[in-house]
Amino acid sequence: MKNLSLLFAGALLALSLTGAAQAERPDHFRGKPAATLSEAVSNFSEYNQKLAALVAQNDLTPADMVKVHELTYTLENALKKINAELAGLAEALEEVHLASERLDAETLKTQGQKYLQTAGEIIR
Template sequence: MKSLLPALVASLLIASASADSSTDHFKGEPADTLSLAVANFSEYNQQLADLLGQDELSMEDLGTIHELSYTLENALQKINEEADAMAVDLEEVHLGSETGDFERVQSHGTDYLEAAQTLVP
C-alpha cells in the first residue's frame, strides 16, 4: 500500500496539472464598455443560476461554471471601474451644485447619467 501512495500522488498531480492547463487559457468574453459588461453580467449570471438550480452538478457543469466565471469577472471589473468613475462625476455634480457652478454640474451630470442609465435603464 505504501508503495502505491507515491504513484497515486504523482498521478493526481499530473491529472491536476493537465486539467489546469486546459482551462487556464480561457479568457472569458471581453467587457470593453459598460453596456457590454452589463449585458454579459446579466446573461452569464442567468446561465450560472440555471446551472446552480439543478439538483446535482456534474464535472462538465463545473467546467462550464469555471468558464462562466471568467466572463463574470471581466464584467464585474469593468462595472467596478465605471462605478468608480460615476462616483467621481456625481461628486463633481454635488460640489458644483453647492458652489453654483452650472457648467460643472451640466458636464459631469451628463456623464454621470449616461453611465447610470446603462446600469439602470
C-alpha cells in the same frame, strides 16, 4: 552545514515540482471581453442567468462544474469593467454634488451629463 544543504535541496525540489505542476495545468479560459460598460452589463446579466440555472440544479455533474468554471471568467471580466466604470460614476456624482453646493451650473451640467450617461448604461 548538512542541514542547510538538505534545506536548500528541499527548497529546490519544491520549486521544481511547483513548476512542473504549473506546466501540466490546462490552459484557462479567457471569457468574453467587456470593452465597454454596455458589454459588461450585458455579459453580467446573461452569464448570471446561466450561473443561476446551474446553481439551481439539485445535482451538479462534472460537466456542469466545468460550465461554471468557464462562465466565471466572463463574469470576472464584466465585474472588472463595471467596477472601473462605477468608480468614475461615483466621481462624476461627487462633482455634481460639489457643483450644486458652489452654484456652479456649468460643472453641474457637464458632470451631470457624464453621470447620467454612465448611469443610463447600467439601468437600461
